[in-house]
Amino acid sequence: MSMRRVAVLLATGVVVAGAPAAVAASAQAKPTVTATVSALHAVPGPTVDVYANGKALLTNFKPGTLTDPVKLPEGTYDLKVTAAGAGANGAAVIQANDVKVPGGADITVVAHLSAAGKPVLTPYVNDVSKLAAGQARLTVRHDAAAPAVDVRAGGKPVFKSLTNPEEVKADLPAGTVKTDVVLAGTSTVAIGPADVNLKEGTNTIVYAWGSASDKNLKLAVQTISGLHGNPAGIPGGTGGQAAEQDASTGTLWSVGVLGLIALGVIGFGTAAVRVRARS
């Protein structure tokens, strides 16, 4: 259940989202291996720009918005988040150098508040493994300046004592789940309830973000599709009557045809007799 950070990113303590391609000098000698990277802005307030290796990667990135996934070469990125329009040399709201983006992973980098209310970046590896037919995956991430919470579905706690920046997940039958977030061990609702549509074959990632003290806790949602599995087969009949009916019909038909043949032979014989009689 514990969140899995991208290893090397952990070392730096911070991370940042995707920088378009060529910024990764370290990846250039090798065959290009890419990571799929999305970024979520989950810090209440400022619209920001994001720089990767000194180049603008995202501009006018607004709170509560999520980027489309982009393919980035694996490699190392220096990332900086500034106030919108501050320029490449502007003051960093968040900064992270030597951030490694590993090839092959599907990652969401989230700019959010720590439990104490400080802006941080957390990279999460999204579970994009295949689902069983009819199932959907629900992932919940605690990215809010708030204490431990329980996540409830239909009023019952399904994930307990989730703390910032942990995540939890489960594969569930597809459908709509009424979800709310309560302070851990209580029934004090912090967020919601909200109807979360768990579409079959997707990983629906719900982020709790904002600040409890500022009373702006809310949910953001990211959906990764294409993870569906297929039914194992199609049953098709439980009685066997169709097969048996076919069998008996076939038999009867054969008998009938044989009867016709017999009649034909008799008729032919009779005709022959008649002919002979006439001649």
Add this chain to the structure above:
Amino acid sequence: MIRTCGAAALVVAALTVFGSLSGCSSSGDRTEPVEPTGPMLVTPTPSAPPIPPASPSSSVRARRADLPTATAVVQPVRLQLERIGIDLPVVGVGVAADGQMALPPNPANVGWYRFGPGTTDTRGSIVLGGHVDSNEYGVGPLAQLRRVRPGDLATLRSSDTSVRSYRVQTVEDIPKSKLIPDRIFDRDGARLLRIITCGGPYDRNGGGYRDNLVVTAVPA
């Protein structure tokens, strides 16, 4: 004499038809076990295209990460195969406890795999399946399905009142053990309609029907 030969030919034809009646089979065959969902394993992204050089101006798009609202799904509601006299209600179905496609218990209804493509999707296979017979209800209308021929028209009426026609391309008897679910339930390939029931001999000792009768049609 000519009549006799004709009759004999009919017998042969009858036996041939009868002998090839194999259709679908019952449960039992899990050709494609659904993959277990692993822990936080990362699936490698398949063959990424070459990355174009980064241009700072090619800004990545961002959109609001709001809760998705469930959209109303257009459902097929009626299947008609006029030439063979099939005219049946269609109901949405999902997955049974054993991992197979769930089918309506009454063979007078056809199930639509509601997690897969529907009539408004531009890719993939619309999968309809129904029981050919049932212990409770007896032989159903889909017993006629084996009479369908390439070129026949199948019509699907949908909940949005649209009517779409499909022309039958192939009629296959596939042993259940050979059925490839990923092919049948394809969501990304060409737009197809697949109508599936059981066929083949029936094994009363728990084996059920041996085959699936798979009718594949393309948009007409």
